[in-house]
Amino acid sequence: MRKFILLLFCFVPLFSFAQMDSLVMINGDIIVGEIKSMDRGVIEIETDYSDSNFKIEWEGIQSMVCNTDFMVTLSNGKRVSGKIVSNDPESFQIVSDEEGTLDVDPNDIVYLKSVEKTFLSKLSASIDLGYSYAKANNLSQLNGSAFIGYNTKRWALSLSLNSLRSTQDNVDAIERNDGTLTGNYFLPYGFYGTADFRYLTNTEQSIQLRTTTSLGIGKYIIHTNAAYWGFSTGASFLNETFSQTTDENGDPFTKPSNNSAEWYIGTEINLFDTGDLSFNTNARGSRTLSGGDRWRADVGANVKYDLPYDFYVKAGYNMNYDSQPAEAGKEVDYQYSFGFGWEL
Structure with a gap:
């Protein structure tokens, strides 16, 4: 019996080691x-x-x-x-x-x-917040973003959210909120099918709510452990409602709501073979198909520096262009943000 116990104690560590990985x-x-x-x-x-x-x-x-x-x-x-x-x-x-x-x-x-078969093993997530304040006119700005992703062998689902609110004395508050829900199905030779739903609210361009539903196909041009670079193209359906503004005479004016079909082309670049620093940028251009000559573009870029214990600091840039905006003279809106966050 004593010899059996000794053998058991000898083999248990070996069995445990056999279940481990070694680098x-x-x-x-x-x-x-x-x-x-x-x-x-x-x-x-x-x-x-x-x-x-x-x-x-x-x-x-x-x-x-x-x-x-x-x-x-x-x-x-x-x-x-x-x-x-x-x-x-x-x-x-x-x-x-x-x-x-x-x-x-x-x-x-x-x-x-x-x-692993657990739900959490296939999940990734991050969240960050930023705040700035200036004494002049009590200028205050709060920004935040969140991301959650779920990956399997054949498909991936992700949700990203961004929000900004800026207030100052004697000026209406400025808000900008956007989000994207994306699903990709991976195909051979670096191709993938993609579908997404996007929303945007933007007081600077008097956009009460813009939603875009898209379906397309993409291809990775570069896909290594140092960088990703891919393109996608497809069709989308745009739905918009607008906030009240003023016309050239200063009278109240609300642009009629809009529903239209679009063709889009987009690209995304990820660079991460730079130690704790990573860089991501994406751009997407859309042209109206159902009449008119309207062009839109959405551009985003993020630089992230990893800190210990899964914390990070991040600087971001977002820009929206519209050749036919709801309010004259406001074809372009952009924002810079800086935040501190944590990722899973």
Whole structure:
């Protein structure tokens, strides 16, 4: 009985170790734990001896042996589920039940995430707030944004929200709120089907509510663990209502509501192989199809710097252009924002 207990104590640690993942750095260091994800060129691993996860540059990994199942995205757009094993820094192997063993260049691994059946394991989220105040005219500005995403092997769903409110003495308050709900279905060779719903309220351009429902197709031109760059195009349906303003004579005036079909083309760039700094920009242009010669454009850019414990600071820019605005002389509206936030 005593010998059985001794053997049990010997084999339990070995069994526990066998369930773990191991990373070998190019300097020879070894880290044993559970790999959670690799995104934007940074791999995250949880260990028993640290109160926070280790984050390591992907290019600093020499080899790895994993017992965790991952959802892996390759630079050609292919998505594979399986374990990763490597003894050579020039070639990693993905062992998949569906496709057998695949030899891949580690630089072609764009994204990986541990595959778990829990809802939270497939969820990502962030939230940030910013505030500024100036004594002159009691100028006060509050801005905030939030993001939540859900990813599976074949599709992804995301929701982003932005809000700004500015007040000062003797001037009406200025508000700008926008949000986008996006669903993507991944296709072979870097293509994807995309559908989204957008809304905007903007007092500067007298937009009481603008909603846009779109359906299109996209393609990644560059898709690596250092950068993403893609285009999308399709059709959308626009619905608008406007706030009361004044005409050139100073009389009250409200532009009639509008429903129209549009064609759009958009692009998005993500750069993140810059240490703790990441950059994202997107632009989308739309042209009315149902009569008239109206052009619209929406442009956004964000620079984020990661801080310890999943906190970050972020600076952002948003611009809206409309060749036929509700209020004359206000074709363009833009905002700058700065915030402090936390991400899941």
